[in-house]
Amino acid sequence: MSTTPTPPTVADVVATLHRRYPPAWAEDWDRVGLVLGEPTAEVRRVACVVDVVPETVAEALAAGADMIVAHHPLLLRGVSSVAATTYKGRIVHQLIKADVALLVAHTNADVADPGVSDALAARFGLTGLRPLHPPAPGAPAAGAGRGIGRIGVLPRPMTLAELTRYAAAVLPATAWGVRAAGDPARTVRTLAVSGGSGDAFLGAATAAGVDAYLTADLRHHPAGEHLAADGPALLDAAHWATERPWLDDLAALLRAELGVETMVSDLNTDPWTVHATAPGGFPAPAGPATTTAPATTTVPATTLAPGGAAPVPAADPDPAPAADDKEPRP
């Protein structure tokens, strides 16, 4: 047995993470950095989580973590009480009593290179990466390769229907799975991805000329209007699933630079827990159920060609898209 080196401190973890993800790179509205913890406290084990919720806190405490590094801020807005009678106050109490520090790396980790969306892009095997939304010139985060989201080339062209199934397979499993908007037969070569809520970057995806854009929390009107304006096809994944891949990069950085043990939470903190599709499968009729097809018929991916031409069959004789991705996947 060799002598045990002195473990790093909370301050060492903060310094390491702030070198990779400087707090100045965070959005103005964001709240990042050290939330709880004594800078001089020793850190042997770090839990990496997307959300600081009672379930992930319990997991971190059970794992004997001295520190939690989270993506989403626990305290984003001002509070006047952290009494244990409140949801977040209870968490604050638990962590302080257990002497567990908490650090948040949020939009400063989104914009970094490598950052949150690099890990997401890696799941898809995207190459030739560039940012979807680079920081404005002169902004603190401005710099080559940095920005929100990533654009890259898929390992091979896929139809949108294929890409949707591929996305469900390469992302962590959730009840939500992945849904897509646009022509299922559309060929996708270039893909933009943005971890988390990416509504705000629909215009950037259109301007970039990509074939499809994958993000989370897309909404009816912005998505519909985006497609009506001939924007890229859209894939809407579960928020947690788009950010969970980054935890592996985070943990690897902590192990490499500080020699700490890491625990990456696979606890799905996506709020959605149930997903169902209409009996008989996809697509459900948009209007009154006037279809004469038997309910069990697999509907071919037939759609209007761009420009309003006659419906064209999908080049890929696609079975019903895997609209329900509740099954565990590799």
Ligand SMILES: [Zn+2]
């Ligand atoms: Zn997020």
